[in-house]
Amino acid sequence: MRIEDLDRPRVRPGATEHMLADLRWLGLDWDEGPDCGGPYAPYTQSERIPIYQHYLQKLQEAELAYPCYCSRAEIAHAASAPQQGAEDGPRYPGTCRHLTTKQRRERAASRRPSYRVRVDDERIITFTDLVAGPQQQHVQQAVGDFIVCRSDGIFSYQFAVVIDDALMQINQVVRGADLLSSTARQIFLYETLGFPIPTFAHVPLIVDEQGKRLSKRIRSEGLDPLREAGATPREIIGQLAASCGLVEAGTTSSPNELAQTYASPSYDIMRSKLNRFIHHRTT
Structure with missing residues (x-):
């Protein structure tokens, strides 16, 4: 059991305890977790920040990650950034990819950067999902260099789960089909960081009477x-x-x-x- 609570401003007090209590009430249990410990503790992402910082530093030292000073609005209005859809947003056009040290210093004076991983221009990720079947994505064309740490210091879901799953020796990931499109980015990170790649199975989502997926965002009943x-x-x-x-x-x-x-x-x-x-x- 791992608690993924990186976006602290959106975490509601008592939500984690309520969730764990609900799972216990249903009869689910776990051998490792925030309430019982285990060999790969801590099991709460907000307590693992130094681990993510370590791997971000490794990427920076290898020149595989770089600071980006672009706002979302600037990326959305870039002529070379066609829209990719609501889920992934606009493709990053690489604006800050080749900034000089002087240019970075000038931009850092007025804006705190996010950090993006440098994606190979020609790299095509292929994998076979155990449910959805063969998949392929040209990551650079689909999303471009993607964020691993936001400008407010919050590490991205893509980055944190790859590191956590690798260090916790997870060898199979089963999750909702809404995350299928992000899997190629995660495989790219597994390869870049030198981690073994797990198998993936993306299953259909539970939806309501209107066909919308259940979500806290739309106050679905629990x-x-x-x-x-x-x-x-x-x-x-x-x-x-x-x-x-x-x-x-x-x-x-x-x-x-x-x-x-x-x-x-x-x-x-x-x-x-x-x-x-x-x-x-x-x-």
């Missing part, structure tokens, strides 16, 4: 209304498992019971059902 309505953890886990095609609708279960099923002879049958379900959802 567990509290279900719990207040009398739903039990076994019922909720059963509904979640059924939504993935793991069990029949109406089945109640616990996380431990599902885990034991994976270790049983019926696992191959369950895996086949899950693969068919995911294929149906993604096509």
